[in-house]
Amino acid sequence: MSATFLPIGTTDEIGDACYLLTLNGTTLMLDAGVHPQKEGWKSIPEFHLAEGRDIDAILISHCHLDHLGALPIALAHFPHASVLMSEASAVLAPVMLHHTASVMHRRQADGASEAPLYTHDQIDLIDYVFQGMKPHQPFPVFNLDKWDNDLQAQFFDAGHILGASGIWIQGPETTVFYTGDTAYHEQEILPGAKYPEGLVDVLITESTLGADPSAENNRRKDVVQHFARSITEVVQRDGNVLIPAFSLGRTQEMLATLHRLRNEDQIPDVDIYTAGFGDVVSNLYDRTVKYTRRRDPDLRLKNLDILSLPPGDVRRGAHLSRPSIILVSSGMMTEGTMSYRLAEVMLPDPRHGIFFVGYVDPDMPGYQILAHKNEETLQLVPEGPDIPVECTVQRFHFSAHSHRRHLLHLVDRLSPRQVILIHGERGAEGWLRESIQNQHPEIDVVIGEKGREISIG
Numbered sequence: 001m002s003a004t005f006l007p008i009g010t011t012d013e014i015g016d017a018c019y020l021l022t023l024n025g026t027t028l029m030l031d032a033g034v035h036p037q038k039e040g041w042k043s044i045p046e047f048h049l050a051e052g053r054d055i056d057a058i059l060i061s062h063c064h065l066d067h068l069g070a071l072p073i074a075l076a077h078f079p080h081a082s083v084l085m086s087e088a089s090a091v092l093a094p095v096m097l098h099h100t101a102s103v104m105h106r107r108q109a110d111g112a113s114e115a116p117l118y119t120h121d122q123i124d125l126i127d128y129v130f131q132g133m134k135p136h137q138p139f140p141v142f143n144l145d146k147w148d149n150d151l152q153a154q155f156f157d158a159g160h161i162l163g164a165s166g167i168w169i170q171g172p173e174t175t176v177f178y179t180g181d182t183a184y185h186e187q188e189i190l191p192g193a194k195y196p197e198g199l200v201d202v203l204i205t206e207s208t209l210g211a212d213p214s215a216e217n218n219r220r221k222d223v224v225q226h227f228a229r230s231i232t233e234v235v236q237r238d239g240n241v242l243i244p245a246f247s248l249g250r251t252q253e254m255l256a257t258l259h260r261l262r263n264e265d266q267i268p269d270v271d272i273y274t275a276g277f278g279d280v281v282s283n284l285y286d287r288t289v290k291y292t293r294r295r296d297p298d299l300r301l302k303n304l305d306i307l308s309l310p311p312g313d314v315r316r317g318a319h320l321s322r323p324s325i326i327l328v329s330s331g332m333m334t335e336g337t338m339s340y341r342l343a344e345v346m347l348p349d350p351r352h353g354i355f356f357v358g359y360v361d362p363d364m365p366g367y368q369i370l371a372h373k374n375e376e377t378l379q380l381v382p383e384g385p386d387i388p389v390e391c392t393v394q395r396f397h398f399s400a401h402s403h404r405r406h407l408l409h410l411v412d413r414l415s416p417r418q419v420i421l422i423h424g425e426r427g428a429e430g431w432l433r434e435s436i437q438n439q440h441p442e443i444d445v446v447i448g449e450k451g452r453e454i455s456i457g
């Protein structure tokens with residue numbers, strides 16, 4: 001097999017993304033993520049499946065932790081691999097990894113049985129090898145034994161979040177495009193993805209929204225209007241709006257959206273609050289503005305009129321004593337986080353609204369809130385107190401992933417001989433496989449499986 005693909009992390013849901021791609025004797029690792037719903041050593045890819053292979057380079061598509069979080073462990077296994085990512089990802093990656101180490105240390109201090117996977121010192125020992133590459137410019141990838149560069153690679157802006165890239169790799173015989181997480185549509189801050197002009201032999205694509213028929217009909221403009229109307233209703237009855245959001249990507253997009261809506265009088269003139277690690281990431285969105293694609297190159301998040309939540313107990317303070325909008329992590333309301341503690345006090349009050357704007361896993365407290373029936377009490381965590389639910393709970397589909405019709409268009413456009421589906425539930429991957437095969441019976445469509453190496457090209 002001169003060209004092969006081997007997933008060594010989760011492929012049948014959103015988990016620890018990590019794939020080995022071998023072209024012409026050079027082996028690349030695409031992404032090195034942690035599973036967001038697992039802890040400790042259970043959350044990382046099975047690096048032992050890569051034993052006996054020389055990994056020449058690790059290419060990181062973007063800095064969400066399901067793609068980046070296991071990089072320090074990957075480098076412990078393969079210390080001489082070069083590490084390549086987009087310029088903006090190289091700014092974000094050390095910050096995201098240090099934040100992850102802090103969270104793991106805090107969890108250990110709170111009594112978690114798992115030791116942290118890595119320490120701040122270990123990150124300091126590796127982050128100087130992260131190479132930030134300019135998007136849309138080809139660069140050589142060296143084979144460390146032959147000291148040869150018969151592979152070329154290129155990062156294509158993938159929309160999604162700051163720095164996110166699709167990765168194009170060209171070997172002497174085979175051309176591969178890996179989408180990473182991709183958003184074809186524009187968001188509030190980031191424009192939509194750019195894709196290679198030419199054709200490819202193998203397309204490796206995410207499948208996140210493959211089982212979601214509603215996503216393809218959701219027009220962003222309609223979602224934003226509905227969101228604005230719902231905020232207005234809460235504020236008019238003297239309530240507060242809580243928006244739980246992920247720190248990287250969704251927080252910045254929502255801050256810019258809320259600020260614009262308030263400026264355009266589409267929502268009332270109330271204070272907008274934020275806090276925590278999302279602020280650190282917002283700062284990096286500003287710092288990288290000159291060399292990343294933006295819809296409005298003049299927009300600076302630090303110039304928006306957004307307030308910081310006062311320090312101390314988030315369940316008390318000026319932000320709750322009059323109508324306001326509070327945008328904080330965590331997006332899925334992990335126990336003990338700011339959004340979790342605010343939800344505890346807001347759920348029983350009919351004036352308030354809790355608005356979800358991103359993915360929520362069924363095991364998380366946020367999902368309990370979304371799934372509850374009116375007039376019932378609710379336990380956010382097993383054996384937690386019964387909380388009456390009186391406030392409004394709504395979900396808005398602000399996606400940072402391409403919907404499934406856009407993924408099918410990408411297949412049409414790149415005209416691959418083979419498509420490998422990863423990063424989605426089995427139902428999502430199944431729908432995409434069937435749809436691609438119906439339209440293009442000549443394409444070999446494979447659903448990636450952890451531990452199963454396939455021949456590609």
Ligand SMILES: [Zn+2]
Pocket residue numbers: 062064160181
């Ligand atoms: Zn992502």
Ligand SMILES: [Zn+2]
Pocket residue numbers: 014017064066067181423
């Ligand atoms: Zn992902």
